[in-house]
Amino acid sequence: MDNEKLFIPILLGTVRQGRESEKVAKFLFERVRKNSQIETELLDPRLMNLPMDNEGEDLKFINPGYRNAIMRADGLIIVSPEYNHGYPGSLKRALDILLKEYIHKAVGLVGVSSGSWGGTRVIEKLVSVVRELGLVVTFADLNFPKVENLFDEQGKLMDEAFNARIDRFLAELVWMSTVLRWGRQNLPSKFDAQIAKLEAEWQEKTK
Numbered sequence: 001m002d003n004e005k006l007f008i009p010i011l012l013g014t015v016r017q018g019r020e021s022e023k024v025a026k027f028l029f030e031r032v033r034k035n036s037q038i039e040t041e042l043l044d045p046r047l048m049n050l051p052m053d054n055e056g057e058d059l060k061f062i063n064p065g066y067r068n069a070i071m072r073a074d075g076l077i078i079v080s081p082e083y084n085h086g087y088p089g090s091l092k093r094a095l096d097i098l099l100k101e102y103i104h105k106a107v108g109l110v111g112v113s114s115g116s117w118g119g120t121r122v123i124e125k126l127v128s129v130v131r132e133l134g135l136v137v138t139f140a141d142l143n144f145p146k147v148e149n150l151f152d153e154q155g156k157l158m159d160e161a162f163n164a165r166i167d168r169f170l171a172e173l174v175w176m177s178t179v180l181r182w183g184r185q186n187l188p189s190k191f192d193a194q195i196a197k198l199e200a201e202w203q204e205k206t207k
């Protein structure tokens with residue numbers, strides 16, 4: 001097993017003005033940054049180019065930062081608010097700009113809500129989406145219910161009970177990301193050729 005840090009970016013799942021999920025994503029970003037096993041980056045759909053007149057993989061060519069982060073990633077953390085028991089359209093539009101780039105990488109899901117359930121319903125719905133993308137979802141989710149009461153003005157999480165939950169969430173994600181990186185590096189897969197072709201196409205179109 002190599003000792004290279006895992007690269008696990010954090011995708012914030014909404015562009016809404018006044019989004020509370022941003023506090024969760026920023027707090028997790030600082031926590032993950034301090035983990036010696038992980039290198040991370042915050043991916044914000046507000047900073048992506050997601051025009052309303054197109055969808056899907058065409059859009060990766062105008063979002064090289066997102067594409068390169070996912071290609072390099074060993075895992076992904078998605079921080080999603082719950083909107084009408086589902087995920088925000090902006091999160092789905094961001095995820096949909098790639099496909100095979102996600103294959104055999106781990107994903108940990110974080111639900112955020114103003115209600116008491118902490119985004120459990122959006123997490124359940126995201127499971128089927130990430131599975132279709134080829135991501136491998138962990139079973140240690142994180143939930144942030146009543147989010148507007150959780151952080152102080154400096155973005156500090158006021159309830160200490162979250163610390164142990166975050167540790168468990170990250171431990172599972174590190175384990176899964178490590179196993180999958182070993183697998184990608186050591187076990188042949190029918191997707192290897194397809195992903196190499198994607199990379200060659202990317203190099204050709206972006207040179």
Ligand SMILES: Cc1cc2nc3c(=O)[nH]c(=O)nc-3n(C[C@H](O)[C@H](O)[C@H](O)COP(=O)(O)O)c2cc1C
Pocket residue numbers: 014016018019020021022081082083084085086112113114115116117119147148
């Ligand atoms: C369009 C929309 C739908 C929402 N639906 C739900 C919901 O189904 N369940 C819930 O607990 N909160 C719901 N909320 C409240 C969010 O949980 C709340 O805004 C929370 O702060 C997280 O979202 P945010 O990151 O956009 O702030 C909804 C908010 C919006 C804007």
